[in-house]
Every structure is written in C-alpha cells, then in structure tokens.
Amino acid sequence: xxxxxxxLPTLSVQEGDNSIINCAYSNSASDYFIWYKQESGKGPxxxxxxxxxxxxxxxxxxxxxxxxxxxxxxxxxxxxQPGDSAVYFCAEIRSSSNTGKLxxxxxxxxxxxx
Amino acid sequence: xxAVSQTPKYLVTQMGNDKSIKCEQNLGHDTMYWYKQDSKKFxxxxxxxxxxxxxxxxxxxNRFSPKSxxxxxxxxxxxxxELGDSAVYFCASSPRGASSYSGNTIYFGEGSWLTVV
Numbered sequence: 612x613x614x615x616x617x618x619l620p621t622l623s624v625q626e627g628d629n630s631i632i633n634c635a636y637s638n639s640a641s642d643y644f645i646w647y648k649q650e651s652g653k654g655p656x657x658x659x660x661x662x663x664x665x666x667x668x669x670x671x672x673x674x675x676x677x678x679x680x681x682x683x684x685x686x687x688x689x690x691x692q693p694g695d696s697a698v699y700f701c702a703e704i705r706s707s708s709n710t711g712k713l714x715x716x717x718x719x720x721x722x723x724x725x
Numbered sequence: 726x727x728a729v730s731q732t733p734k735y736l737v738t739q740m741g742n743d744k745s746i747k748c749e750q751n752l753g754h755d756t757m758y759w760y761k762q763d764s765k766k767f768x769x770x771x772x773x774x775x776x777x778x779x780x781x782x783x784x785x786x787n788r789f790s791p792k793s794x795x796x797x798x799x800x801x802x803x804x805x806x807e808l809g810d811s812a813v814y815f816c817a818s819s820p821r822g823a824s825s826y827s828g829n830t831i832y833f834g835e836g837s838w839l840t841v842v
Binding site: 643645646647653655656657659660702704710711713714717718720 | 729756758760765766767768769770773775780781815817819827828829831833834835836
C-alpha cells in the first residue's frame, strides 16, 4: 500500500542547534518529495522539495537529502529558531498519477527550547 | 488577500446533522482538493476536482459529497454526521497539468475544525 512515514513523532531541540527530521517511504516508484511545515491553527506550508534525480537540495536554512537506496529522506534545519516550532510533514506526489495527489507522512512535531 | 479561504473555521454540531464546509480560491487555479487531518495529525486526501470535474475520490463514505459550482469553489457537504467525522478539513488548490503539480504551487487553506458531539 501507499506509505510515507516519519521515524519520530516529536523532536525537541535547543534554539540555535541544527534539527534533523527523517522520513521513510515505501514505494520505489515515488519520484517527487516535498516537506511541509504546519503551524498551530494553520494549513500546511511548502518548505522545500526534491525530485528523485537529485540527492540533495538546499534552501534558506533548510536542506533536504534523498537516499533512494534505502528510501529515506531528511529535512535539516540549521540554527533552529523558536519560529521553527511546528509539525513537519514529508509528502510525495507521483508524477505518473497526473492528479496532484499528495501522499503525506505522519508528521513530526518540532519543539524548540529557548 | 487570502488565496484559499474556508468557512466556517470552527463548527460544532450534533451527530446525525448535515453540514457544509465552503472553500474558495482566488488564484485562478483549475484544481481543488479536500484533505482530512485526524486527531493524530495524519493528512489524507479525500477528493479532487479539476475544472469542476471529479478526478480523485479516495474511498470516502457516500455521506461526503463534494460540489464544485465553478472552478474557484469546492464545497464539502456531509450528511448524517458521525463522531468519527470530527477532524480538521483542509481545502487546497493548484494549477492544472502534471508539470504544475509541484509542492510550491499547491496552496492550502487554514482548515475547518469540525467537532461532532
């Protein structure tokens, strides 16, 4: 079946430290992955994405790594700030589906301690 | 201006009632979606419409009926509400076309919190 999952439900980090949030997927046909941030009381917000022909992509303070061999991706947040506190989801779109359907993982709650 | 707006934001209702959640997008997108987020934060797609045509229907009970009067609106009507329907419902929209289906072109509303008592 379809499965995109995360390893840990909650991650607590000190302000200024780096955060790493992990995600595993099961379908080797998956070819496009997205990380979303959901703040309390709001909808998911796009952070960064990566396609299967890449293994790393960097944004502002965020980096996504993709390991297709073990079907794993991670989101790294540098110098974590209190404003980074949220639930983070990995999600997948299978471009073969041509529908834009997002398959979400369970979500990891990131708590940033001051 | 809010890109994807949902109403109501909060809804508390009794079992057995019928209720609707409305969604509107002002982005000119052709495709709209409904996602359900349960108490464990798990997000799952329910429906998708492309220019008023249903393209995704994910094994959702018949009590849920989406309606798209035009491509800027996708409403969700729920009949005979059950306790298990309590969740946050998110509307989203995106441009049409496979090449347009990328994370940064999919916009979510702020959610509608439905509580069935």
